[in-house]
Amino acid sequence: xxxxxxxxxxxxxxxxxxxxxxxxxxxxxxxxxxxxxxxxxxxxxxxxxxxxxxxxxxxxxxxxxxxxxxxxxxxxxxxxxxxxxxxxxxxxxxxxxxxxxxxxxxxxxxxxxxxxxxxxxxxxxxxxxxxxxxxxxxxxxxxxxxxxxxxxxxxxxxxxxxxxxxxxxxxxxxxxxxxxxxxxxxxxxxxxxxxxxxxxxxxxxxxxxxxxxxxxxxxxxxxxxxxxxxxxxxxxxxxxxxx
Numbered sequence: 001x002x003x004x005x006x007x008x009x010x011x012x013x014x015x016x017x018x019x020x021x022x023x024x025x026x027x028x029x030x031x032x033x034x035x036x037x038x039x040x041x042x043x044x045x046x047x048x049x050x051x052x053x054x055x056x057x058x059x060x061x062x063x064x065x066x067x068x069x070x071x072x073x074x075x076x077x078x079x080x081x082x083x084x085x086x087x088x089x090x091x092x093x094x095x096x097x098x099x100x101x102x103x104x105x106x107x108x109x110x111x112x113x114x115x116x117x118x119x120x121x122x123x124x125x126x127x128x129x130x131x132x133x134x135x136x137x138x139x140x141x142x143x144x145x146x147x148x149x150x151x152x153x154x155x156x157x158x159x160x161x162x163x164x165x166x167x168x169x170x171x172x173x174x175x176x177x178x179x180x181x182x183x184x185x186x187x188x189x190x191x192x193x194x195x196x197x198x199x200x201x202x203x204x205x206x207x208x209x210x211x212x213x214x215x216x217x218x219x220x221x222x223x224x225x226x227x228x229x230x231x232x233x234x235x236x237x238x239x240x241x242x243x
Contacts, residue, residue, distance in 0.1 A: 035150035
């Protein structure tokens with residue numbers, strides 16, 4: 001009896017392995033399908049992004065796609081579209097190509113590129129997001145649908161204006177605050193690090209002094225007309241010096 005049960009168990013295991021192998025063979029021996037290769041595209045926007053908002057509003061980003069099924073023998077097109085993600089109160093403006101071409105015929109992965117508009121800065125680590133999906137109904141899309149869970153990818157951007165490493169070398173700027181630093185970049189049109197070397201010295205002292213004078217004059221004029229700009233704690237970003 002034990003021998004019979006043993007042979008029955010062995011037969012069941014063999015049939016199970018045979019079935020799995022057949023499914024795997026079917027999966028990789030069928031019409032080519034396409035998936036996103038990961039679930040999230042995450043990027044942090046820094047001070048350099050803040051400066052570029054006016055001069056170069058769109059930043060380049062990428063996503064990796066993966067094909068399944070038979071390897072391609074010729075280039076094949078696919079389409080991607082943006083869709084909203086209800087998890088985000090703030091969406092992203094994304095520029096996508098009308099179609100993309102899978103041309104890496106000797107492998108199953110390829111990067112494709114798109115552009116994301118740098119969103120308006122808001123204090124705090126505000127997040128912006130949306131989804132990218134394969135546009136299966138687009139007539140230019142030449143792939144069958146892949147795995148359901150890999151048919152879309154989440155795009156997550158967050159502003160992270162942090163204190164430059166060289167801030168303490170310019171101690172006369174006072175305590176750091178993101179709001180203060182953003183105002184400085186608005187006046188200068190450049191980041192603090194563009195003035196100062198990693199060692200804390202100015203690249204050009206005359207230029208640096210002129211920038212400080214420009215900042216001082218600009219803020220005094222703004223404050224006289226509009227009142228002080230308050231930081232995250234409600235304090236004047238550049239308080240008047242005590243006499």
